Amino acid sequence: MGSGTSTQHHFAFQNAEKAFKAAVLIQRWYRRYMARLEMRRHCTWSIFQSIEYAGQQDQVKLHNFFSYLVDHFTPNNHNERDFLNRMFTEERSPQDSEMESCRDYESIEVPDSYTGPRLSFPLLPDHATALVEAFRVKQRLHARYVLNLLYEARKHLVQLPNINRVSTCYSEEITVCGDLHGQLDDLIFIFYKNGLPSPERAYVFNGDFVDRGKDSVEILMVLFAFMLVYPKEFHLNRGNHEDHMVNLRYGFTKEVMHKYKTHGKKILKLLQDVFCWLPLATLVDEKVLILHGGVSDMTDLEFLAKLDRHKIVSTMRCKTRKEDKKQAEEKGKANQTSSAGTPSPWFLPQSHSLPTLPLCPSTQKAHRAGRSSSVPCRVPLDPKELSHWVRHSVDLELERCRQQAGFPELKEKEEPLPLASEADPEAEGRREPTQEEWSQVVDILWSDPMAQEGCKANTIRGGGCYFGPNVTERLLQKYNLQFLIRSHECKPEGYEFCHSRKVLTIFSASNYYEVGSNRGAYVKLGPALTPHIVQFQANKATHTLTMRQRISRVGESALRALREKLFAHSSDLLVEFKKHDKDKTALLSSQLYHNQETQ
Amino acid sequence: MADDRDREGAEIAVAEFHKKIKEAFEVFDHESNNTVDVREIGTIIRSLGCCPSEGELHDLIAEVEEEEPTGYIRFEKFLPVMTEVLLERRYRPIPEDTLHRAFEVLDPAKRGFLSKEELIKYMTEEGEPFSQEEMEEMLSAAIDPESNSIHYKDYITMMVIDEN
Numbered sequence: 001m002g003s004g005t006s007t008q009h010h011f012a013f014q015n016a017e018k019a020f021k022a023a024v025l026i027q028r029w030y031r032r033y034m035a036r037l038e039m040r041r042h043c044t045w046s047i048f049q050s051i052e053y054a055g056q057q058d059q060v061k062l063h064n065f066f067s068y069l070v071d072h073f074t075p076n077n078h079n080e081r082d083f084l085n086r087m088f089t090e091e092r093s094p095q096d097s098e099m100e101s102c103r104d105y106e107s108i109e110v111p112d113s114y115t116g117p118r119l120s121f122p123l124l125p126d127h128a129t130a131l132v133e134a135f136r137v138k139q140r141l142h143a144r145y146v147l148n149l150l151y152e153a154r155k156h157l158v159q160l161p162n163i164n165r166v167s168t169c170y171s172e173e174i175t176v177c178g179d180l181h182g183q184l185d186d187l188i189f190i191f192y193k194n195g196l197p198s199p200e201r202a203y204v205f206n207g208d209f210v211d212r213g214k215d216s217v218e219i220l221m222v223l224f225a226f227m228l229v230y231p232k233e234f235h236l237n238r239g240n241h242e243d244h245m246v247n248l249r250y251g252f253t254k255e256v257m258h259k260y261k262t263h264g265k266k267i268l269k270l271l272q273d274v275f276c277w278l279p280l281a282t283l284v285d286e287k288v289l290i291l292h293g294g295v296s297d298m299t300d301l302e303f304l305a306k307l308d309r310h311k312i313v314s315t316m317r318c319k320t321r322k323e324d325k326k327q328a329e330e331k332g333k334a335n336q337t338s339s340a341g342t343p344s345p346w347f348l349p350q351s352h353s354l355p356t357l358p359l360c361p362s363t364q365k366a367h368r369a370g371r372s373s374s375v376p377c378r379v380p381l382d383p384k385e386l387s388h389w390v391r392h393s394v395d396l397e398l399e400r401c402r403q404q405a406g407f408p409e410l411k412e413k414e415e416p417l418p419l420a421s422e423a424d425p426e427a428e429g430r431r432e433p434t435q436e437e438w439s440q441v442v443d444i445l446w447s448d449p450m451a452q453e454g455c456k457a458n459t460i461r462g463g464g465c466y467f468g469p470n471v472t473e474r475l476l477q478k479y480n481l482q483f484l485i486r487s488h489e490c491k492p493e494g495y496e497f498c499h500s501r502k503v504l505t506i507f508s509a510s511n512y513y514e515v516g517s518n519r520g521a522y523v524k525l526g527p528a529l530t531p532h533i534v535q536f537q538a539n540k541a542t543h544t545l546t547m548r549q550r551i552s553r554v555g556e557s558a559l560r561a562l563r564e565k566l567f568a569h570s571s572d573l574l575v576e577f578k579k580h581d582k583d584k585t586a587l588l589s590s591q592l593y594h595n596q597e598t599q
Numbered sequence: 600m601a602d603d604r605d606r607e608g609a610e611i612a613v614a615e616f617h618k619k620i621k622e623a624f625e626v627f628d629h630e631s632n633n634t635v636d637v638r639e640i641g642t643i644i645r646s647l648g649c650c651p652s653e654g655e656l657h658d659l660i661a662e663v664e665e666e667e668p669t670g671y672i673r674f675e676k677f678l679p680v681m682t683e684v685l686l687e688r689r690y691r692p693i694p695e696d697t698l699h700r701a702f703e704v705l706d707p708a709k710r711g712f713l714s715k716e717e718l719i720k721y722m723t724e725e726g727e728p729f730s731q732e733e734m735e736e737m738l739s740a741a742i743d744p745e746s747n748s749i750h751y752k753d754y755i756t757m758m759v760i761d762e763n
Contacts, residue, residue, distance in 0.1 A: 019721070022704035
C-alpha cells in the first residue's frame with residue numbers, strides 16, 4: 001500500500017544520503033592526507049635546494065674572500081704579489097708548450113689485457129655508438145683514448161664561435177637537453193627514448209655535464225664523441241660546472257683521479273682547457289637562444305660573441321686585467337645606477353648578504369630561495385678609501401706582530417694604488433679577461449629567472465643575478481628572439497616555463513636529489529620552433545612507488561642531509577640562536593615547520 | 600585572576616597560530632610578496648590540521664578572496680580568517696573509527712572490503728567526486744593487486760601510521 005512504498009522510498013533515500021555522506025567523508029579525509037604530503041614535498045624541496053645553493057655560495061664566497069685578500073692586502077712589491085697570486089691560483093690556462101705535452105698520449109701504452117673500447121681517429125658514428133654501449137655495460141675507457149678524445153675535442157671546439165649558430169633546415173628536429181650531472185643512466189635513456197644523434201636528429205646539451213653524479217667522465221666521452229662525429233648537428237654549451245675550480249668541490253675531480261690514477265692529472269689539465277673552449281651559447285634559427293644559466297640587464301650578445309672565451313678559465317676567481325683609471329671610474333658610475341653590479345664582498349660592512357645590518361631596516365626575510373630585497377641605502381664605498389683603510393689597519397697589526405717578534409722596524413713606502421700602469425699590460429692582457437668580460441660570462445652561466453620585475457644580484461648562488469620578466473622581454477626584443485632555453489635549476493617536473501612562456505628551464509638529471517625527487521625532461525623544437533617537452537624518470541623503482549612512498553623517501557633523505565648540516569654547524573647555530581636573530585635562512589624555518597608537522 | 604590567565608592563554612594560542620599560518624603560507628609564496636595562488640589555499644589550510652570538505656573550502660576561499668578575484672590570496676586577508684578557523688577548531692580531522700564506519704556504509708554486506716569498481720564508482724560519482732588523477736593515486740596505494748579490492752580497515756591503519 002501507499003505507506004509501504006513510501007517507507008521503502010524513505011529508506012532508499014536515507015541510504016543514498018548516507019552513502020553520499022560517507023563518500024564525502026572519505027574524500028575529505030583523503031584530500032587532507034594528500035595536502036599534507038604536498039606540503040612535505042614542498043618543504044623537502046626547499047631543504048635540498050637551499051643546501052645545494054648554500055654550498056655553491058660558500059665556494060664563491062671563499063674565492064671572493066681570497067681574491068680580495070690578494071688584491072688588497074698586497075705586500076710591498078710586484079714579486080710578492082705575484083707570488084701570492086700564484087699560490088692561490090693554478091688556473092692559468094696551459095701554454096702552448098704544455099699543450100704539446102698533452103699530445104704524448106701517443107706514448108701511453110694500452111695493455112693487451114684491456115678489454116674496453118678502443119678508439120681510432122677520425123671517429124666514425126659506429127665508434128660513438130659502441131662507446132655508449134660499452135659504458136652501458138660498465139666498461140671503462142683507457143686513459144690513452146680519453147686523452148686522445150679530449151685532444152681532438154679541443155681541436156674542434158677551438159674553431160667554434162662563442163655563440164654557436166644552428167639552423168634547423170638541415171636536420172628535421174632539434175632536441176635540447178639540460179643538466180646531466182654525471183648521471184649516465186639519464187643520457188642513455190634519452191638516446192634510447194629519443195634516438196641516437198644523427199644528421200637528421202640534432203642535439204644541444206646545455207651544460208653541467210659533470211659533478212655530483214658518478215659517471216661524469218663517461219658522459220663527457222660520449223658527448224665529445226658525438227660532437228666529433230656529427231659536428232654540424234651535435235652542440236654543447238658550457239655550464240657553470242664546466243670549471244675546474246667548481247669540479248674540485250663537487251666531485252668530478254675526485255672521480256677522474258679515482259678512475260685514472262696514473263694519468264688523472266694529465267686528463268684534468270687537458271679538461272681544464274677543453275672546458276674553457278666550450279661555446280657559451282647556441283642560437284637556433286636566429287630565434288631561440290640556448291644558454292646554461294640566464295641573462296642579466298647588462299647582457300650584451302655582441303660583446304659576448306667577440307670576447308675571447310678561452311680567457312675565462314673559471315668563473316670562480318676573477319683575476320682581471322686592471323682597466324685604466326678612467327674606464328674604472330666610468331664603470332663605477334654605471335654600476336651605481338645598475339642594480340645588478342657585482343655585489344660588494346660579503347665580508348664588508350655594506351654588503352647586503354650579511355644577515356644583520358643596522359643601516360637597513362627593510363632587508364632580509366627568512367625565506368626560501370632567499371630573495372633578499374636589494375638594499376636601498378647601500379652606498380658603494382670608494383675602493384680607494386676602502387683599500388687605504390684596510391691597508392692601514394693591516395699595517396698596524398703587522399707592525400704590532402713584528403715588534404712582538406723582535407724584528408726591526410721597516411721603512412715601508414706607501415704603496416701606490418693598483419693601477420694599470422703597474423702591471424705589465426701586455427702580459428696580463430694576453431691571459432686575463434677584463435672585469436666586463438668576466439661578469440658577462442658569469443651572468444650567462446649563473447643567473448636564475450625570478451617572477452618579479454627587475455634584476456638583482458644572485459646572493460643565494462653567489463654569482464650572476466636574478467632576472468625578471470622585463471629583462472627577458474627587453475633582451476628578446478633587442479635581438480629579435482622568440483624565447484630563451486636555459487637549465488641550471490632542478491625542477492620537479494624536469495622543466496618549467498616562466499616569464500609568460502618566454503623562458504623555458506630544462507633539466508635532464510632525474511632523481512637528482514634522491515630517488516623519486518624529480519623527473520628529467522628534454523625539449524624538442526619542431527617546425528616554427530614550438531617546444532615539445534618529453535619527461536622521464538630513469539629508475540624503474542620509482543614507477544612502482546606511490547607518491548606517498550616517494551615523498552617520504554625523499555623527505556627522509558632531505559632531513560638526513562639537513563641534520564648533517566645542522567650538526568656540522570651546531571656551534572654557529574647556537575650563537576645565532578642566542579642572538580635571537582630571526583633572520584636565519586629558510587632552512588631552519590622549513591625544518592621547524594616539518595617538526596611541527598610531525599608532532 | 601582566572602580571566603587574566605584565560606586571556607593570556609588565548610593570546611599565546613593566537614601567537615602560535617599566527618606563526619604556523621605564516622610558515623605554511625610562505626611555503627607557497629613563490630614571489631615573496633605575501634600572496635599565494637588561490638589553488639594552493641586548500642593545501643595550506645589542510646596542512647594546518649583542518650579537514651574541510653570541498654564545499655567548506657570554497658566558502659573559506661570566498662571569505663579570503665579579493666572583491667574582484669585576482670587568482671591570488673593575500674596574506675593580510677588570509678591570516679585573520681585562518682586564525683579564527685583554528686581558534687574555533689573548525690573542520691576537525693576525522694577520527695579513525697568514523698572513517699571506518701563510512702567505509703562500512705558503502706559496504707553494507709560487511710565483507711570488509713570494497714571492489715575496485717565499487718571504490719571507483721563511489722569516489723568518482725558520489726559525494727564530492729575525485730578527479731581522474733586523485734582516483735588513480737588513491738588506487739595505487741589502496742588496491743591489493745591480487746584481489747583487486749581495497750581492504751579498508753588495513754588501508755586506514757596504514758595511512759594513519761604513515762601520517763604519524
